[in-house]
């Protein structure tokens with residue numbers, strides 16, 4: 001093939017490319033509008049609240065997801081590839097970092113509640129003290 005012809009063909013190809021560029025872009029836009037990409041990523045809150053039932057009477061966020069721990073009475077939530085205490089995940093979502101070396105005291109006495117506003121970080125001693133007090137109060141109720 002003579003050099004000149006090759007050059008002409010290349011030139012024609014280039015012109016073709018530019019002439020139909022707009023049309024191609026338009027077609028591509030239409031195709032993408034008709035086939036929207038659905039993101040499979042969901043937010044942490046969405047994932048979390050799938051397992052939560054909000055009790056309107058008590059304001060407790062009752063956990064309907066995985067349970068674990070002592071007598072399976074604690075809420076567990078798998079996040080970042082590990083199972084975590086669900087109420088701590090909720091605390092971090094709404095109230096920031098959980099204080100070091102503190103236990104969670106459920107002010108509503110419902111261990112399956114994951115409402116971070118029903119929790120109070122207490123030391124182990126405080127927690128034990130409160131448990132004793134609550135037991136005593138319960139006994140008095142029954143008398």
Ligand SMILES: [Zn+2]
Nearest residue numbers: 060108113118
């Ligand atoms: Zn509660």
